[in-house]
Amino acid sequence: MNLLYSNDRPGEYPQSWYAATAAKAPRTAPLSGEVRADVCVVGAGYTGLSAALHLAERGYDVVLLEAHRAGFGASGRNGGQLGSGQRQEQDTLERMLGREDARKLWHLAEEAKQLVRGLIDKHAIDCQLKPGIAWTGFRRSEVDHMHAYVELLQNRYGYDQIEALDRDAMHAICPSPAYVGGLLDHGAGHLHPLNFALGLARAATAAGVRLHENSAVRNITTGPQTLVETEHGKVQADHVILACNGYLGGLNAQVARRVMPINNFVIATRPLGEEAARVLTRDIAVADSKFVINYFRLSEDRRLLFGGGESYGYKFPRDIAALVRKPMRQIFPHLADVPIDYAWGGTLAITMKRLPYLARVAPNILSASGYSGHGVGTATHAGMLMAKAIAGQAEGFDTMARIPTAPFPGGPTLRTPLLTLAMTWFALRDRLGF
Incomplete structure (x- = not known):
C-alpha cells in the first residue's frame, strides 16, 4: 500500500478548511518525455518549494516533481504554527550536542522564522501571518518547567520575545479550565499553511522552476547523472533533492530507516461568533504539554481550528471528527456539541529524537525530512540550506546534518508496530495525567 494514495484522491487536495479557503492555483502538466535539468527536486511541499525557488534564484535550471498538487501533503494541512527553536528544547540540545552546536541550531531556527517572514513579504503571499504562540500546561510541574525555560532563553540565548504566564494570565488569553499556566512566545507566529x-x-514558477504535478516518482537511478523516473517521464539531473517527508515510500532506504510517517488530524468547527472569546481572547495559536499534543487557533472567520490525535499505519480513521472532538471537549467543555464543518487528516514524519534528518545520501543527492510537527519554519529553511549546499555553501546544511539520527528499531517489518506500542504508552500517560 502507498501512503500517496491511501487516504486521498489522486491530484486533489483534502476537504479541509484550508483547501476551501485557499487561493486558486492552476494545475500544472504532468512530466512527459525525457528532460534535462541542473537539479531535480522531488516533492512540492515547503522543503521542495523552498529549495526549488532558492536554486532558481541562483540561476539553476530546476525541475520540481509532485505526486499530487503543490502543498498537497503536511505543508497544506498542518496547524499553521511557526515555532521558535527546534522541536527539542535548547537545554536538551545542549546535553545531546554540546552548547556550541545547540547555539548554532538556535540561530538557524531564528533564521528560519525570518526566512518565512521574508518570503511572505518579498513575494506578497497572502497567508494571514500573525504573531504569537502560547504553550500551556495542565499541571503545576509542567508550568514550572515552562517558566524555567523562559528564563533559560532570556538569560542564555538573549531571547526577549517570550514571557511566563501564571494561571490568571493564561486564563485571560485562553479561558480553558484545563490549563494552569504556561508561556507566550511573541516571536513565533501562525499562518494559513496551504496559502503559504x-x-x-x-514564486518558484515565476523564477523559472518547471513544476510538474501528478508526477509521482517511481525510481531514482544514482550516478554522476542521476535519472529520476515517473510513470510518463524521466529527468536527467546533476543533483537531486529528496523533499518527500512522510511520503518518501521506498525511494531511499537510508532515509526510510530514520524517518517514520505518522498521521495527525484537524477539525474546523462552525463559526463561533461571540463564543470565540471563550476560546481565545487574542489572535494567537496554542499548543499544550501533552505528548500527543493538542494545538489550536481561531480562523479568520472565527472557527476553532483544533488538532489532536494520531494514528500509525496507512489508513486514516473512519470518523476523524469524532476522534478530534474528544480532546477538544476536554479542553473546551462548552463546545462539546458544536457542529464540525471540516475534518481532515495528514501524514507528517518523525525521527527517534524528534529532530529533522538532513543528509547527503549520495554524492549528488541531498535529503531533508522528519520535522516532527515543527515543519513550517524548519522545512522551509531546510530547502534553502540544501539550495545553498548545492551552490557550495554547505555550513548550515552540515550543522543540521551533524544531528545524530538513529534508525528506528525493528527494520521495515517491525518498526511501525513498535512505534505504535511506544506511542500508545505515551498516550496512556497523557490520559492518566502522569
Missing part, C-alpha cells in the same frame, strides 16, 4: 505553500509555488 501555494505562494511559494507561484
Whole structure:
C-alpha cells in the first residue's frame, strides 16, 4: 500500500478548511518525455518549494516533481504554527550536542522564522501571518518547567520575545479550565499553511522552476547523472533533492530507516461568533504539554481550528471528527456539541529524537525530512540550506546534518508496530495525567 494514495484522491487536495479557503492555483502538466535539468527536486511541499525557488534564484535550471498538487501533503494541512527553536528544547540540545552546536541550531531556527517572514513579504503571499504562540500546561510541574525555560532563553540565548504566564494570565488569553499556566512566545507566529505553500509555488514558477504535478516518482537511478523516473517521464539531473517527508515510500532506504510517517488530524468547527472569546481572547495559536499534543487557533472567520490525535499505519480513521472532538471537549467543555464543518487528516514524519534528518545520501543527492510537527519554519529553511549546499555553501546544511539520527528499531517489518506500542504508552500517560 502507498501512503500517496491511501487516504486521498489522486491530484486533489483534502476537504479541509484550508483547501476551501485557499487561493486558486492552476494545475500544472504532468512530466512527459525525457528532460534535462541542473537539479531535480522531488516533492512540492515547503522543503521542495523552498529549495526549488532558492536554486532558481541562483540561476539553476530546476525541475520540481509532485505526486499530487503543490502543498498537497503536511505543508497544506498542518496547524499553521511557526515555532521558535527546534522541536527539542535548547537545554536538551545542549546535553545531546554540546552548547556550541545547540547555539548554532538556535540561530538557524531564528533564521528560519525570518526566512518565512521574508518570503511572505518579498513575494506578497497572502497567508494571514500573525504573531504569537502560547504553550500551556495542565499541571503545576509542567508550568514550572515552562517558566524555567523562559528564563533559560532570556538569560542564555538573549531571547526577549517570550514571557511566563501564571494561571490568571493564561486564563485571560485562553479561558480553558484545563490549563494552569504556561508561556507566550511573541516571536513565533501562525499562518494559513496551504496559502503559504501555494505562494511559494507561484514564486518558484515565476523564477523559472518547471513544476510538474501528478508526477509521482517511481525510481531514482544514482550516478554522476542521476535519472529520476515517473510513470510518463524521466529527468536527467546533476543533483537531486529528496523533499518527500512522510511520503518518501521506498525511494531511499537510508532515509526510510530514520524517518517514520505518522498521521495527525484537524477539525474546523462552525463559526463561533461571540463564543470565540471563550476560546481565545487574542489572535494567537496554542499548543499544550501533552505528548500527543493538542494545538489550536481561531480562523479568520472565527472557527476553532483544533488538532489532536494520531494514528500509525496507512489508513486514516473512519470518523476523524469524532476522534478530534474528544480532546477538544476536554479542553473546551462548552463546545462539546458544536457542529464540525471540516475534518481532515495528514501524514507528517518523525525521527527517534524528534529532530529533522538532513543528509547527503549520495554524492549528488541531498535529503531533508522528519520535522516532527515543527515543519513550517524548519522545512522551509531546510530547502534553502540544501539550495545553498548545492551552490557550495554547505555550513548550515552540515550543522543540521551533524544531528545524530538513529534508525528506528525493528527494520521495515517491525518498526511501525513498535512505534505504535511506544506511542500508545505515551498516550496512556497523557490520559492518566502522569
